[in-house]
Each structure stands twice: as structure tokens, then as C-alpha cells.
Amino acid sequence: MATTQLDRPSRRGVAVRSRRRSRDRSGPTAVLFSLPALAIFAIFTILPTAYTFVISLFDWNPLNVSQSTFIGADNYRKLFAHSTPSFAASALTSLYFTAGMVIGGTAISLAIALLLSRGGSWLSGVRVAVFVPHVTPLVATSIVWVWIFNPQFGLANAILRWLHLPAVDWLDSSSTAMPAILTYSLWHEVGFTVVIFLGGLAVVSGELGEAARVDGANRWQEFWYVTWPQLRPVTLFVVTISTISSLQAFTQFFVMTEGGPAHATTTLSYLLYQEAFVFFHTGYAAALAVVLFVVTALFTLLQFRTRRSTLS
Amino acid sequence: MATRRRVAGPVLRRVVAVVVGLTFLGPFWWVLVTSLARTGDVYKFPPSLLPHWHWANYARAWAAAPWVRLFGNTVLIALCTVVLAVVTSVLAGYAFGVLRFRGRTALFTVVLAVMMVPQTVLLIPDYVIAQTIDWLDTYWIQIIPFGGSVFGIFLVRQFFAGLPPELFDAAELDGAGRLRTLWSIGVPLVRPAVIIVALNVFMGSWNAFVWPFIMTSSTSVQPVEVGLATFYGAEGTDWTGLSAAVTFTTLPVLALFLALQRHFVTGAYSAAGGLK
Numbered sequence: 001m002a003t004t005q006l007d008r009p010s011r012r013g014v015a016v017r018s019r020r021r022s023r024d025r026s027g028p029t030a031v032l033f034s035l036p037a038l039a040i041f042a043i044f045t046i047l048p049t050a051y052t053f054v055i056s057l058f059d060w061n062p063l064n065v066s067q068s069t070f071i072g073a074d075n076y077r078k079l080f081a082h083s084t085p086s087f088a089a090s091a092l093t094s095l096y097f098t099a100g101m102v103i104g105g106t107a108i109s110l111a112i113a114l115l116l117s118r119g120g121s122w123l124s125g126v127r128v129a130v131f132v133p134h135v136t137p138l139v140a141t142s143i144v145w146v147w148i149f150n151p152q153f154g155l156a157n158a159i160l161r162w163l164h165l166p167a168v169d170w171l172d173s174s175s176t177a178m179p180a181i182l183t184y185s186l187w188h189e190v191g192f193t194v195v196i197f198l199g200g201l202a203v204v205s206g207e208l209g210e211a212a213r214v215d216g217a218n219r220w221q222e223f224w225y226v227t228w229p230q231l232r233p234v235t236l237f238v239v240t241i242s243t244i245s246s247l248q249a250f251t252q253f254f255v256m257t258e259g260g261p262a263h264a265t266t267t268l269s270y271l272l273y274q275e276a277f278v279f280f281h282t283g284y285a286a287a288l289a290v291v292l293f294v295v296t297a298l299f300t301l302l303q304f305r306t307r308r309s310t311l312s
Numbered sequence: 313m314a315t316r317r318r319v320a321g322p323v324l325r326r327v328v329a330v331v332v333g334l335t336f337l338g339p340f341w342w343v344l345v346t347s348l349a350r351t352g353d354v355y356k357f358p359p360s361l362l363p364h365w366h367w368a369n370y371a372r373a374w375a376a377a378p379w380v381r382l383f384g385n386t387v388l389i390a391l392c393t394v395v396l397a398v399v400t401s402v403l404a405g406y407a408f409g410v411l412r413f414r415g416r417t418a419l420f421t422v423v424l425a426v427m428m429v430p431q432t433v434l435l436i437p438d439y440v441i442a443q444t445i446d447w448l449d450t451y452w453i454q455i456i457p458f459g460g461s462v463f464g465i466f467l468v469r470q471f472f473a474g475l476p477p478e479l480f481d482a483a484e485l486d487g488a489g490r491l492r493t494l495w496s497i498g499v500p501l502v503r504p505a506v507i508i509v510a511l512n513v514f515m516g517s518w519n520a521f522v523w524p525f526i527m528t529s530s531t532s533v534q535p536v537e538v539g540l541a542t543f544y545g546a547e548g549t550d551w552t553g554l555s556a557a558v559t560f561t562t563l564p565v566l567a568l569f570l571a572l573q574r575h576f577v578t579g580a581y582s583a584a585g586g587l588k
Contacts, residue, residue, distance in 0.1 A: 040460035048437035
């Protein structure tokens with residue numbers, strides 16, 4: 001169907017091939033070709049985003065939408081009201097998790113990438129080992145780590161006991177639950193950023209480093225003054241994508257702690273899920289979604305920036 | 313001293329690297345050992361680090377949920393999503409990469425803007441939409457929304473933009489339709505991009521949890537990961553059975569990864585865009 005429609009103008013345009021004409025001919029084809037993807041985006045992403053804003057202005061009744069009442073900015077005012085867990089508390093929890101993932105993830109993956117770079121084929125096996133966790137489903141491997149962090153019989157406390165260190169309650173204590181989830185999440189995510197850093201290191205100039213060494217720089221100075229500055233765009237990219245993905249993290253919190261104990265691991269994403277699909281405070285949850293959207297959008301814009309600077 | 317350092321350096325580096333590698337693989341070994349342990353074994357100290365080949369855990373876990381149906385659902389959903397996403401990405405990628413038309417920049421900006429919206433934000437409105445069009449608890453709601461991939465369009469467009477535009481003009485002169493040109497000349501030339509997009513979408517679909525968990529309620533349409541979470545919720549203390557279920561639900565993904573390892577790494581670079 002599409003073919004016959006597109007054939008006609010193309011035959012007509014054979015004689016004269018001005019840029020202007022080819023532009024006119026391509027128009028309908030281009031629209032037709034991009035339509036399937038754009039239609040899906042429009043129905044399931046763009047309109048729903050606008051719809052979220054609308055819902056956030058209502059006292060939304062999920063069981064009977066027609067009984068929803070317009071309440072203006074009340075849901076947003078509620079963000080600053082006292083509730084358990086409060087918006088502010090879960091925003092801080094999100095910040096805790098995101099900071100841990102970004103700082104810890106960047107440092108660890110850069111260190112592993114430096115360890116594995118220029119190692120030849122011998123070290124590629126290690127690279128595979130580091131990358132494997134990243135492809136595993138979050139539900140499955142979160143369950144494994146709940147078992148590892150089991151206070152009585154888990155591997156984590158067995159290692160501590162073997163080292164003659166005191167046992168830790170891990171996921172059962174509000175002070176160690178987040179570090180435990182961070183450990184799991186780093187194990188799951190770091191492989192991806194190691195590969196990104198290895199890609200960055202592959203294009204780092206070896207000559208500059210050699211020149212620095214000839215001038216008497218030691219290994220650390222060479223890294224700090226020569227290698228690291230060249231990795232800045234890659235690092236910025238890793239930082240922004242880690243921020244975006246950490247803000248959305250949900251599954252490990254659902255499986256490992258359900259936001260507890262005592263809301264210690266209730267992040268914004270978890271609070272949103274809980275308010276919307278457990279307590280059915282849909283309007284309030286939509287206001288949370290709007291906040292999450294604005295923050296994510298800002299970081300995505302930053303990511304576009306870094307990507308452009310990397311390309312040029 | 314310099315020579316000693318030259319010898320010690322690489323050896324030390326290798327030792328550290330192997331320790332790092334084994335640390336990352338540790339949890340896999342631990343779950344495998346637990347899945348093959350007798351129930352009493354897992355409550356001992358020091359924990360046994362060698363498997364006891366007690367396969368009964370697998371039989372028990374396999375009988376506890378309709379895994380065949382769940383696997384079937386997962387494969388069906390993942391494959392349909394891949395086909396749809398690849399088709400829409402190739403079509404749109406061709407439009408944006410090869411064709412020149414008015415409004416191209418504006419439309420492409422719309423595509424990029426889609427990237428700014430995280431899935432978490434879409435859960436509420438898409439749930440309401442699915443409710444309205446009667447798509448809750450169906451395959452459709454798990455397939456169609458993921459049938460468009462910004463990453464896919466972006467990658468295919470980049471591949472097309474790197475090809476000489478005359479390729480498509482010449483074929484057009486021969487009278488072949490755009491669609492036929494795209495299929496016979498375009499697709500084979502952007503095959504690497506198609507493979508990366510397919511793999512990316514497949515893994516995303518296979519590992520999805522929040523979306524199907526919210527949008528579905530019956531095992532007849534649910535994927536494996538939701539079934540696994542349900543099993544965990546019901547049998548949260550049967551660690552040997554849970555470990556067996558974790559093992560057999562994760563093996564297909566691991567096998568796919570080991571078979572197509574190279575493409576996964578290229579895919580990671582492509583996701584980083586221009587960092588090749």
C-alpha cells in the first residue's frame with residue numbers, strides 16, 4: 001500500500017533533481033515511515049506525560065474517574081506537609097542512593113577499567129565476569145543478595161565471622177539496609193560503566209603519558225595530570241546516566257526491603273509506587289511523578305550536552 | 313629494581329584482576345551451591361562452598377508455579393516487542409537519516425524529548441489509559457508501549473547517515489519503491505545496528521518487572537520475573553527452592569549473553585553514543 005503511493009511522485013521527479021524537489025517528494029514518505037514510532041510515543045509517552053500533570057491537579061478517584069475533583073495545587077502543597085514517610089525524607093533517601101551509586105559506581109568502575117586496560121586478551125575474561133551481573137534480571141539477583149545478606153545464614157555474615165568481625169543485621173537494620181542495597185546495585189551496574197570507561201581509555205593518547213613519564217612523572221601523576229583530564233567527557237557521561245537510572249531504581253527496593261525498615265529505603269520512586277498502587281492516592285502520586293519527571297528531564301538535558309561535547 | 317618492578321607489576325595486576333573477577337562471580341556460585349544443597353546444609357557454619365547435587369530443590373521449585381506458561385509469555389512478549397521495535401526503528405531511522413524533508417529537525421527533537429520521560433512517571437497515566445481501553449492484564453500493554461525505541465531510532469539513523477545517499481537514489485531510478493529499497497539495500501547495510509537494537513529491546517523486555525507487575529494480575533499473561541517475585545513472596549524462606557528458581561529463570565539470559573557477548577559490549581558502547 002505504502003509502496004504504490006510513494007512510487008508515483010518518485011517517477012515524476014526523475015527528470016529534474018533539484019534539492020527542493022527531492023525535499024518535497026520525500027515529505028510524505030518520511031512522515032509515513034516515522035509515523036509508527038511517533039504514534040507509539042504519542043499515545044504511551046507524550047500524552048501520558050501531559051496527563052500526569054492533569055491528574056496531579058485532581059483528588060483523583062482511581063475506581064471512578066468521573067468522581068475526581070479538581071483541587072489545584074493541593075497535591076503539591078501536600079509534598080511539604082507532614083506525612084510518613086514525607087516527600088522530603090524520601091527525596092533525601094533518593095539522594096543517598098543516587099550519590100552512593102554515582103560516586104561509588106564511578107570510582108569503582110574507573111578503577112576496574114584502569115586495572116583491565118592495556119591488559120591484552122588475558123584480562124578480557126575478567127571483563128566478562130564484571131559485566132555478567134549487568135545482564136541478569138533484577139528480581140532474580142536481588143533475591144540472591146537477600147540470601148547473601150541473611151543475618152543468620154548469609155554469606156556476608158559468614159565472611160565477617162570468618163574474619164572474627166561482629167555480625168551485621170544488613171537489610172533488617174535501618175542504618176545498614178541502604179548500604180546493603182547499594183552494594184547489590186553496584187554489583188549489578190558497575191560492569192556497564194566499566195565497559196564505557198574502557199572505551200574511553202582506548203582512545204586516550206598513550207604518547208602524552210609517555211612524554212609525562214620521560215619528564216619524570218610517576219604513575220599517579222601521569223593518571224592525575226594526563227589520563228584523567230582526557231577522560232572527563234566520558235566521566236561526565238557516566239555520572240549523568242548513573243544519576244538518571246538511580247533515580248528510577250525500584251525493583252531491588254521492592255524485593256530486598258519494601259522500602260523499610262522504618263522507611264529507611266523508601267526512595268521517591270518507591271514512594272510513588274506505594275502512594276499510587278498500594279494506597280491509591282493517585283493525585284498525590286502524580287505530583288510526585290511530576291517532580292521526578294522535572295529532575296530527570298534536567299539531567300537528560302545535561303546528558304545531551306555532554307554527548308554533544310564528546311562528539312565534537 | 314626497575315626490572316623487578318616490571319615483572320612484579322603485571323603479575324600483581326593479574327592477581328588483583330582475578331580477585332575482582334571472582335568477587336563479581338561469587339554470588340552466582342553461591343546461588344548455585346544453595347540450589348543444590350539439602351535444606352539442613354544451608355543452616356551450617358562455615359557454609360558449604362561445594363554443591364551437594366541435591367536436585368530435589370529444582371523439582372520442588374518447578375512444581376510451585378506454572379513456569380512453562382510464564383516462560384512462554386516472556387518469550388512471546390519479548391519477540392513481539394523486538395519485531396515491532398526493530399521495524400519502527402528502521403523505518404524512522406531511515407526517514408531521519410536518509411530522507412530530507414521539512415520538519416525533520418522538529419520531529420527528531422520530539423523523539424529525543426521522549427528520552428526525558430522515565431518509565432516510573434508513565435506508570436500512573438498509562439495504567440489509567442490501559443484501564444480505559446481494556447488493555448490491563450493483556451499481552452498488548454506489555455508489547456505495544458515498548459514497540460518504539462528512541463535508542464533504536466537514534467542508532468539506525470546514525471548508521472544510515474554514514475552511508476552515501478546516492479545508494480538509495482540509484483535504486484529509486486530503477487523504479488524500486490522506497491520500501492523495497494529500504495528492505496533490499498538499507499536493512500542489510502545497517503544490520504549491525506539492527507542486531508544491537510534487537511538485543512537491547514529483547515533484554516529490556518525479558519528483564520522487565522515494574523511494568524508487567526503493575527499492569528497484569530493473572531499468570532496466563534505474566535512474564536517469568538513477575539512469577540519469580542510471586543514465588544518469592546509466597547515461599548520467602550525456602551532458600552534452596554528459591555535458589556533453584558533463580559537459577560533456572562536466569563540461565564536463559566546468561567546463555568544468550570555468553571553466546572552473543574561481543575554484541576553486548578558493542579551495544580554498551582552504542583548506548584554511550586559516539587564514545588566508540
